[in-house]
Amino acid sequence: MTDTVRGNPAREVCEVRVRVRGTDQAAGDWSPPLRIETGLLTPTDWTARAIAPHEPHRPERSDADRRPPLLRREFTVAADVERARLYVTAHGLYEIEINGRRVGDHALAPGWTSYHHRLRYQTHDVTDHLRAGANAIGAWLADGWYGGRLGFGGGHADPFGDRVALLAQLEIVHRDGTVTVVGTDTSWRAGQG
Incomplete structure (x- = not known):
């Protein structure tokens, strides 16, 4: 439902994952994916x-x-x-x-x-x-x-x-x-x- 006509990212859905690095620069495991989405961003939405x-x-x-x-x-x-x-x-x-x-x-x-x-x-x-x-x-x-x-x-x-x-x-x-x-x-x- 992304509004691509006007370049407005309202309602855009994506998945994100994160991981952290310790002071020794060793990377931890990736987190499970989390689905996020933007809301209504402008009055015209x-x-x-x-x-x-x-x-x-x-x-x-x-x-x-x-x-x-x-x-x-x-x-x-x-x-x-x-x-x-x-x-x-x-x-x-x-x-x-x-x-x-x-x-x-x-x-x-x-x-x-x-x-x-x-x-x-x-x-x-x-x-x-x-x-x-x-x-x-x-x-x-x-x-x-x-x-x-x-x-x-x-x-x-x-x-x-x-x-x-x-x-x-x-x-x-x-x-x-x-x-x-x-x-x-x-x-x-x-x-x-």
Whole structure:
């Protein structure tokens, strides 16, 4: 799935092996091969768009706990899946599932970041989460560091923004080389947890 048209090495897959040399310059054994791949490297690699649940703007924040927004989309998959990757991040925190099965083991994902400068994302191999036919992907969102309360003495509310959002791009590679993309867009349904 390497993007060779533009010379972009996004999604490139390769195997690496390493070995070390001691102070006597004797080389150790080669490690077993490790398969690695690059993620999405430029903004143009993303076809998904960040989506925020429809909720009123909060000009005056309440200290009451807010119910977490839920986002969901159904999609159909052909039986010829070779591999599937989910690239995902959020303004706030997320937990995501495919067909009711949690993706990854991260807690408080995507982790602390300075949202003014970067947005970290995770890549997950979700090949075994998919099944031929009907599938569903869903996520819970929470304020986290993005729109929570940070600092001492009561802290500051909404340090980076006041609306949580999800950015997710599921890329399904079929055996014939075609790719199906299921990304966050206006077709996703939203509700409150």
